[in-house]
Amino acid sequence: MDATAAEGTVRVEVDLAGRSYDILIGDGLIASCGSEIARRMPSVRCAIVTDSNVAAAHLATLVESLERAGIESATITLDPGEKTKSFAALEAVVDGVLGARLERGDLVIALGGGVIGDLAGFAAGIVRRGMGFVQVPTSLLAQVDSSVGGKTGINTARGKNLVGLFHQPRLVVADTAALDTLPPREFRAGYAEVVKYGLIDRPDFFAWLEKDWRAVFTGGPARQRAIAESCRAKAEIVARDELETGERALLNLGHTFGHALEAATGYDGARLVHGEGVAVGMALAHRFSVRLNQCSADDAARVEAHLGEVGLPVRMADIPGSLPGAEQLLSYIAQDKKVLRGALTFILTRGIGRSYIARDVPASEVLSFIQENLPE
Incomplete structure (x- = not known):
């Protein structure tokens, strides 16, 4: 599944038969992005999609790298934030x-976090009925989750990621040095997705994170290990279930509650960013599993303790501002993509590293649980 691509760089393969691609993980990789693209996709031109914050930190390095490799590029710069995942953007x-007159065989490069990656990937999937694209994720959340696996899309007023398609990238270049420019809150939010992989089916990974999370936050080998392990975990699931017809739904642990909370806050990043929603969602999923007699209270408390220790929110009361009532939150959950013919589907757990897909969860149980967990 993986090997060393160059000294200090880890390569993880997403094995999709004729559409397999590499995830490269290492320090300073944006500066070598042009040569990696030219080696795999010669004679292409590119459109770089980014936001103004990321452009200030990393765009010049990427453009110079492309120029050294003889690759022409145009740049499309958008506003930062979740609200950019829109029809207008x-x-x-x-x-x-x-407008850049790119052809079907050319590339779209997503330089940024999950918002840019999802949006640029969606655009690449529909322009000229499908162009190639490359992910250059600059946030921890994007490096370990959204840049891998081909899910693309935008939000609507009715919910998150409800319009989109599966469109796999041709290459993912995860420059761990880019994470040094992240605000601490954004790094913590991305770390929630790292924890998720331990909670799905890697209990030993979760135990390691409990012990060594400070080293992951500091950087160096521990950070690279956490990113690589997360990418391996996702790559293995995607290879077995690319279009989420089965076990890939496990990757949504915490997301059903989390997406509903994001919608409830109007995707206001000042109140709640995606990874924070996932953190609250994972804590809620474990507490809901306890309520359904599927998970021990000790395991749920252990999850909540670790997320809280790193500074992530774990309860709805931790979200600034007011939230709508339980019925409205349930209506957001009912818009979730995992709903099948109106039946609610959740990713629940029988303990740390033992997540499972729970279908036909009674709406009355969910409503009662939400009511009990709403802030007073």
């Missing part, structure tokens, strides 16, 4: 790609 990206 999608139109702007599509217009920019077409």
Whole structure:
């Protein structure tokens, strides 16, 4: 599944037969992105999609790398934040790609966090009925989760990621040095997705994170190990279930509650960013599993303790501002993509590292649970 691509760089393969691709993980990789692209996809031109914050930190390095490799590029710069995952921003990206006169065989490069990756990947999937794209994730959340696996999309007023498609990248370049420019809150939010992989089916990984999380936050070998292990975990599941017809749904642990809370806050990043929603969602999923007699209270408390120790929110009361009532939150959950013919589906757990897909969860149970967990 993985090997060393160059000294200090880890390569993880996403094995999808004729559409397999590499995830490269290492320090300073944005500066070598042009040569990696040219080696795999010669004679392409590119449109770089980024946001203004990321552009200030990393765009010049990427453009110089492309120029050294003889790759022409145009840049499309958007506003930062979750609200950019919109129809309006999608139109702007599509217009920019077409305005650059890029052809079907050319590339879209997503330089940024999960918002940019999801949006740029969606645009690449629909322009000229499908162009190639490369993920250059600059946030921890994007490096360990959203840049891998081909899920792309935008949000609507009715819920998160409800419009999109599966469109696999041709390459993922995860420069761990880019994480040094992240605000601490954004890094913590991304760490929630790292924890998720331990809670799905890697209890030993979760135990290691409990012990060594400070080293992951500091950087160096522990951070690279955490990113690589997360990418391996996701790559293995995606290879077995690319289109989420079965076990890939496990990757949504914490997301059903989390997405509902994001919608409830109007995708206001000042109140709640995605990884924080996932953290609260994972804590809720474990407490809900306890309520259904599937998980021990000790395991749920252990999860909550670790998330809280690193500074992540674990309860709805930790979210600033007011939240809508239980019925409204349940309506957001009912818009979740895992709902099948109106039946609620959750990713629940029988303990740390023992997550499972629970189908036909009674709405009355969910409503009662939400009511009990709403802030007073």
